[in-house]
Amino acid sequence: MKEQILKNLSNYLELLQERFGHEKIWEELLISVAEYGDSDIYHNSIKESLEKILEVMKIDEVLCALDIITDKIEGFPKEDLLKYIIYIKNEYCLEKENNLREVKEALTELATPIIRIWHDIVLTPLIGTLDSERAQAMAEKLLLFIDANKAKYVILDVTGVPYIDTVVGGFLMEMIKAVRFLGADVVITGIKPDIAHTLVKLGVDFNNIIVKRDLETALKYVINLIEKR
Amino acid sequence: MSMLISIKPEEYDFFVRINEEKDIVIARQMVKDIAKKLGFSLADITKISTVVSELARNIYRYVGEGFIYIRERKEGKDVYIELVAYDRGPGIEDIDLAITGGFTTTKGSLGLGLSGVRRLMDEFSIKSEVGKGTLVIVAKRRRSF
Amino acid sequence: MQERVVPIIKIYDCLVVPIQIELDDTTVEKIQKQILSEIENNDVKGVIIDVSMVDIIDSYISYTLSETATMARMMGCYTVLCGIQPQVALTLAQMGVNIKGIYYAMNLENALEILAGIEE
Known part of the structure; x- marks a missing residue:
């Protein structure tokens, strides 16, 4: 050949x-x-x-x-x-x-930035649709960040999230609960009608969660709390 | 022995015999090491060890003796850790009640044992026969990031 | 004499309980008894349980801690759980655990602040 x-x-x-x-x-x-x-x-x-x-x-x-x-x-x-x-x-x-x-x-890294914007305050703007894998990765990252920086307040801005399903809504609520176990508080802002609908249908107990209309109000509120101490 | 409530021990990589309280601690340390070697995230390692703690306690409290089996399972590109709790105890009469939470047969516990286990894992199955024993099989997938 | 399984330190009007041993069911029950008897013997307003060295808190341990807080409350004390590890916090949250009647703090300093802020 x-x-x-x-x-x-x-x-x-x-x-x-x-x-x-x-x-x-x-x-x-x-x-x-x-x-x-x-x-x-x-x-x-x-x-x-x-x-x-x-x-x-x-x-x-x-x-x-x-x-x-x-x-x-x-x-x-x-x-x-x-x-x-x-x-x-x-x-x-x-x-x-x-x-x-x-x-x-x-x-995931880009869509869930975690920013220390003030003494003791962490801001997490959520952008885009979340799936359960991303939600879990984010929760782990956020908790480690709070622990490392000893932050007292977390502002969770969901303005950039168009909708969430019940599974992801459940994960979000777990994340908020986990943040509270660390001794920090969560303030949620920017909840859209669809998300409000999902959260209520999930039977989320909002008694212990602080919700503010927008980021500005949330920041003012939290800074005020910190200055007072 | 019942066909339903049985496993093939030789198919598992590790096992821990549970018949003392300290075995619960041994089982969770062992699983922690295995999950770490398989590359699970720290949060997932903690979840898996907590699950073993619950399963081992159920065996110790309600039966007195049993086994925890552990193995790695591959499905395509996915890696799972699979845990089995096996005992030849009295069995559970109402399984649905046992896993919906709020169920407790002895003092203490939040009644969260099995329902918590189910929430922490990706796969959960339970087989029980009164007078024959109970088999709980759970698995968790390793997340890619 | 009550069996001592963990050191309990009195600071001002608080008891600090650092848990630095592996928790099994018997140990956590002993800790509960020890805390309650220390509350009885000391004039304190709060108990701070430091779990920053605890790698695993399962349903029974969290239940016993919650129970301890309620018992302490009945004896006139507030309980703060401090230093829960992030991965433990995620696990507890996902299990659906509610540790009721308890305050949470990031560290000891934070816990003392919380207790000082409670007005009787």
């Missing part, structure tokens, strides 16, 4: 170039196959050439090209190359998944 490929290399490349282009990369692949295709050992140079091809061509085009070459070259290791392709695609998928997770993580 090696001699056959090397002898007719220019013919094959002409054919491939005509239909698919990218003559240089095809040349690399065919030479790698000629050199190492006979051995059973997985070889990096074949994988690298295939990676390059997959970057510039669609997968169905690559498969079609492999069919054509297999017809021309006797003993061409098409099956092995397909294995390589599956392997490469799988790696690519995993990488994508990792990226997606990182983005999700970053989103």
